[in-house]
Structure formats: C-alpha cells, structure tokens
Amino acid sequence: MIEFENVSKVYPGNQVAAKDINMSFERGQFIVFIGTSGSGKTTCMRMINRMIEPTNGRILIDGKDIAKMDAVELRRRIGYVIQQIGLMPHMTIYDNITMVPKLLKWDKDKQRETALRLLERVGMPESYLDRYPSELSGGQQQRIGVIRALAADQNIILMDEPFGALDPITRDSLQTLIKQMQQEMGKTVIFVTHDMDEALSLADRIAILDKGELIQFDTPDNILLNPANKFVEDFLGEDRMNQARSTTQTVDQIMYRYPVTINKNQSTLQALSKMREHRVDSIFVTDDDGVLLGVVDVFDIDQRGRHNEPLTDLMKTCVYVPENTKIRDAIYSIMKLGYRNLPVVDAEYRITGIMTRAAVVESIYNSVWNEEETAEIVVPDVVQTTPTDDSVPPELQQVLEETESQEPAADQVAVTAGGDLK
Numbered sequence: 306m307i308e309f310e311n312v313s314k315v316y317p318g319n320q321v322a323a324k325d326i327n328m329s330f331e332r333g334q335f336i337v338f339i340g341t342s343g344s345g346k347t348t349c350m351r352m353i354n355r356m357i358e359p360t361n362g363r364i365l366i367d368g369k370d371i372a373k374m375d376a377v378e379l380r381r382r383i384g385y386v387i388q389q390i391g392l393m394p395h396m397t398i399y400d401n402i403t404m405v406p407k408l409l410k411w412d413k414d415k416q417r418e419t420a421l422r423l424l425e426r427v428g429m430p431e432s433y434l435d436r437y438p439s440e441l442s443g444g445q446q447q448r449i450g451v452i453r454a455l456a457a458d459q460n461i462i463l464m465d466e467p468f469g470a471l472d473p474i475t476r477d478s479l480q481t482l483i484k485q486m487q488q489e490m491g492k493t494v495i496f497v498t499h500d501m502d503e504a505l506s507l508a509d510r511i512a513i514l515d516k517g518e519l520i521q522f523d524t525p526d527n528i529l530l531n532p533a534n535k536f537v538e539d540f541l542g543e544d545r546m547n548q549a550r551s552t553t554q555t556v557d558q559i560m561y562r563y564p565v566t567i568n569k570n571q572s573t574l575q576a577l578s579k580m581r582e583h584r585v586d587s588i589f590v591t592d593d594d595g596v597l598l599g600v601v602d603v604f605d606i607d608q609r610g611r612h613n614e615p616l617t618d619l620m621k622t623c624v625y626v627p628e629n630t631k632i633r634d635a636i637y638s639i640m641k642l643g644y645r646n647l648p649v650v651d652a653e654y655r656i657t658g659i660m661t662r663a664a665v666v667e668s669i670y671n672s673v674w675n676e677e678e679t680a681e682i683v684v685p686d687v688v689q690t691t692p693t694d695d696s697v698p699p700e701l702q703q704v705l706e707e708t709e710s711q712e713p714a715a716d717q718v719a720v721t722a723g724g725d726l727k
C-alpha cells in the first residue's frame with residue numbers, strides 16, 4: 306500500500322507543484338496520474354522514489370515512512386520508466402533489459418533466463434538480445450522498455466508518459482501489453498499520462514491533478530459518472546460522459562419496475578385473465594417468495610391451457626439477468642440474441658423488473674443524442690408486446706371472455722423475501 310499524507314511540494318520561487326495531497330492505493334493496482342502540463346504529475350510520481358523530496362507531509366509504503374528509508378535502496382526497489390522509455394543506445398538489448406538485475410547482483414543464469422522469458426513474451430527472438438536499440442524499430446524499442454521495467458521484479462513501477470510519442474496502433478498494443486503483464490505479475494503501476502482515453506482504459510484508479518491539487522481520485526467509472534467539478538467534466542468531454550452512462554449504467558437503473566407476475570399455484574385461466582388485465586402477452590411465474598420460476602405466454606395457453614391447467618405444467622424457463630448487469634450487456638442479449646425482453650432478478654432471484662427493447666432503444670438514443678438523462682420508461686404497454694383485441698384469434702377471444710368472470714385474487718403475487726431459484 307502507498308499512502309500520501311498531506312504531501313506538498315513547493316519549488317524555489319514559491320512554485321507550488323503539489324498541494325496537500327492525500328490519497329492511498331493498494332498493492333497490485335494500476336494507478337494513473339493525469340492532468341494538464343505543469344499540474345504536478347511528474348513531481349508526485351518522483352516523490353514516491355525520493356527523486357524529489359516533499360516540502361511537507363509524508364509518503365508511506367506498507368506503513369513505513371519512505372523519508373526514513375535509504376534513498377538508494379528505495380529506488381532499487383521501485384522500477385522507473387522515463388518518458389519515451391530511454392534505452393541506453395550504447396548497450397545491447399540484453400544489457401538494457403538486465404540493467405537493474407545487474408545492479409541488484411542477480412546471478413548470471415537468472416538474469417539471462419529473465420531476459421529470455423520477457424523477450425519471448427513480447428514476441429521477439431533470442432537473437433535480438435545482441436542487437437543495439439538503433440537496430441530495432443521504434444515500437445520494438447518501446448516493448449523492450451516495457452519489459453526492462455518488469456525485469457528486476459520490483460513490485461512498484463513508475464512510468465512517466467511512457468507511450469507519449471507513439472502512433473495510436475503501437476500505443477494500443479503496448480497498453481494492452483503493460484496492462485496484461487501488470488495483472489499477471491501483480492505489480493503496482495503508477496503511470497503518468499495526458500491522455501484521458503489511455504487513463505480510462507488502463508487505470509484501476511485515476512488521480513486527476515490541476516495546479517498541484519488533487520481534484521479527484523477514483524475509479525474510471527465513478528469519475529465518468531460523477532465528475533468532481535467543471536474542470537473534470539471539461540477534461541472528460543461530453544461525449545465520453547454520455548457514452549459512459551450507457552456503458553457503465555446497470556439494468557436496474559433503466560428497467561421497468563412493475564413486471565406482470567403470477568404465483569405458480571394459479572391456473573392457466575387465471576394467468577390469462579391477469580394478462581388481459583395488464584394487456585400483455587406473457588407473464589412471469591414466481592413462487593411464494595417472488596422468486597422467478599419461468600414464463601407462460603398466451604400462445605401456450607391457447608394451445609395447451611384451455612382447461613384451467615396448473616401453470617407449472619405449461620411454464621417454460623426463461624433467460625434472466627441480475628440487477629447489476631451492465632446495460633451494454635443487456636443490449637447485446639436483447640438486440641443481438643433476439644430476446645424480446647429480459648426479466649431482472651435480485652441476489653435472491655426474486656424478479657424486480659424487466660428490461661425491455663423499448664428501454665434499451667431509449668438508452669441507445671440517449672447516448673447517441675447526448676441527452677442529459679436516460680429517460681425512464683413509464684408505459685407498461687411497451688413492456689411485453691401487447692396484443693390488441695383484434696390481434697387475438699377468435700377462439701382465444703372466447704376463452705378470454707369465459708375467463709373474465711373469474712376475478713383473480715388480489716394477493717396472488719408475492720414479492721417478499723427468501724427462496725432459491727428452482
């Protein structure tokens with residue numbers, strides 16, 4: 306764990322580069338510092354390995370004040386990648402990769418084995434070890450820079466705009482590489498960038514700096530959904546925030562909250578009556594606790610349920626989604642897999658709502674047309690495609706009429722606690 310406690314840095318001439326910064330991050334996280342030029346990113350990063358000493362406050366690593374540690378020792382424990390990677394031009398690729406392991410006096414076999422393993426990881430053959438950086442393409446040099454940062458097996462790695470000057474494709478593939486390796490190896494990476502897309506795609510947590518102040522420190526999703534102030538909003542841009550609403554919102558935020566349900570102990574004709582009352586063509590079957598068991602539609606009843614059969618005889622299983630499903634995943638199921646709607650269940654599998662095509666379409670419109678809020682769906686008719694009276698076949702109409710007289714009991718639908726999905 307790395308903690309900043311009231312950390313300030315004032316350069317001579319009263320130049321404030323860090324102003325009373327408080328934040329902490331866990332081991333194994335990918336932390337991104339972002340801000341405009343001169344906002345204090347490099348300063349904050351370099352204070353972690355004491356290349357810069359704070360004017361006030363303390364930085365703790367695993368609870369220990371780094372000011373009390375030996376600075377050289379500390380720097381060896383922390384990897385550091387300077388802007389544009391900075392391979393040593395007069396050293397071979399092998400010597401570049403093993404620079405820090407050599408300083409740490411690893412034995413030769415371990416150094417070689419590490420260099421080979423990492424080189425293989427970035428898809429380069431052994432022969433490259435004897436080349437000089439100038440004999441590699443720019444992108445290949447960057448890859449070497451990334452693996453060099455990982456070679457010494459330090460747990461913490463600082464990277465100051467490592468991909469700043471790269472073309473978008475090379476940059477993309479290096480971002481994927483560093484993120485994968487960081488996760489596989491469980492490293493804590495602190496990464497500086499100007500680029501919000503880079504920050505959003507890599508970070509577990511983003512620290513947004515402005516004029517030496519920490520404006521917001523949070524997950525990408527939270528920053529997108531709840532920007533701390535106008536500065537953060539401007540930094541994110543409206544497009545990203547709108548897009549985020551549709552990709553980070555969960556189905557319970559836009560679902561229709563009153564799905565039509567019926568208790569499993571009811572009969573087909575009672576179901577039909579309820580469907581008619583609510584003008585829907587299918588109905589979700591639940592147990593006494595409101596747990597979703599399946600679905601029955603009007604056509605099943607037409608074909609097999611005309612004689613007041615128990616609902617459980619006709620009930621079909623149905624696909625459902627948990628409340629915390631991302632809207633974009635529900636969109637995929639509804640639009641691409643062709644489900645008409647998806648029941649939404651809570652942790653106990655009780656049905657709490659229904660995601661409809663209409664809600665999905667609305668959320669896509671909103672994200673495309675930059676509307677402020679995702680509209681709430683209030684019209685139950687669109688929830689499950691409603692058959693108009695004319696669309697009901699005559700024989701079914703008759704069944705419906707016969708059923709009308711049988712009033713369904715008011716408390717058929719229990720939506721209380723307990724139960725497992727059977």
Ligand SMILES: Nc1ncnc2c1ncn2[C@@H]1O[C@H](COP(=O)(O)OP(=O)(O)OP(=O)(O)O)[C@@H](O)[C@H]1O
Binds near residue numbers: 343344
């Ligand atoms: N050695 C120094 N002496 C005086 N002022 C400094 C020194 N180093 C940095 N500064 C000032 O401190 C502020 C923060 O600098 P820092 O290098 O941390 O910014 P940064 O966010 O990394 O910027 P960039 O994106 O341009 O790299 C700037 O205003 C800078 O001019």
Ligand SMILES: [Mg+2]
Binds near residue numbers: 347348465
């Ligand atoms: Mg900088």
